[in-house]
Amino acid sequence: MYVMILAAPGSGKGTQGKVLAASLGIPQVSTGDLLRAAVKAGTPLGTQAKGYIDQGLLVPDELVVELIREILDSASGRNGVLMDGFPRTVAQAEAVDRILAGKQARVDHVALLEVDEQELVQRLLARAAKEGRSDDNLESIQQRLRVFHQQTEPLIAYYERQGVVRRVQGSGDIDA
Ligand code: ADP
Secondary structure, three states: OEEEEEOOOOOOHHHHHHHHHHHHOOOEEEHHHHHHHHHHHOOHHHHHHHHHHHHOOOOOHHHHHHHHHHHHHOHHHOOOEEEEOOOOOHHHHHHHHHHHHOOOOOOOEEEEEEOOHHHHHHHHHHHHHHHOOOOOOHHHHHHHHHHHHHHHOHHHHHHHHHOOEEEEEOOOOOOO
């Protein structure tokens, strides 16, 4: 089963993705976490990605598509994956469709987490104080929200055409 969580920064992709992946028995793959790990480890990918992440911009499609391709080709991704934070552009969505088609598979479900924009900013600023992520400052947060509206929101229509979108209320209690 291939499931994606599509949502703005701060909406709880990581939190809800963890719960959903565990209940489905498939691995959770967060491109954001993988990229941050690459930055920390100082790999060539990390070195290329760092500037984009810190500015709140998307890392180039080729780099993240390669990351996902490796996971989908690995033993752990063979029975399904929950992707959190990927795809984020139509080009990424088209690339993953092609990779899955090569495995006689497809995107089964896309969960669209909906959270009010005001609450997103509040949550991200609260997380900045707690976790100290280099991109959780007001300037980068606003840039990430702009990028979401411009580059990622068009994916909603893309997946609605495939009939796989479910809208989920992302505010309120985590368990609910
Ligand atoms: P958030 O949704 O709060 O921004 P993420 O961990 O999902 O957190 O992403 C953090 C950053 O990592 C993004 O701003 C971007 O620079 C990079 N990134 C993560 N996933 C992708 C992706 N699929 N394509 C391009 N860049 C990505």
